[in-house]
Amino acid sequence: MIQALLILFLFVAGPGVLLILCRMAIGTDFAIMLWRHAVRWIYAVLLLVGAAGLAHWGLVSGVAETDTGPQYFMALCLEFVTFLSAFIAWTIANVLKRSRSRDPVHA
Numbered sequence: 001m002i003q004a005l006l007i008l009f010l011f012v013a014g015p016g017v018l019l020i021l022c023r024m025a026i027g028t029d030f031a032i033m034l035w036r037h038a039v040r041w042i043y044a045v046l047l048l049v050g051a052a053g054l055a056h057w058g059l060v061s062g063v064a065e066t067d068t069g070p071q072y073f074m075a076l077c078l079e080f081v082t083f084l085s086a087f088i089a090w091t092i093a094n095v096l097k098r099s100r101s102r103d104p105v106h107a
Helices: 002-025 026-062 068-100
Strands: none
Touching: 002 026, 002 068, 026 068
């Protein structure tokens, strides 16, 4: 049970922590560039593919009351957890953008 919670926590908070670690190691500009060029596009693809798959499964294929019902529910939960992770990373990126305006100018 603890391992499952640890995996869930790392999945949800991992990309946000990655942005924070990049800011601490390399700088705010690199962390924001990483968000703009990699992380947000990965989230966009994951969320769009997941939503399209759920829509096709729910509307075209149909969800029966047998084994596919709980599988569909778990897929919905995974899509929600991915959205939550994207929201946390987006919030951290916005905080980094605001903190960049307060950083001292390096000449």
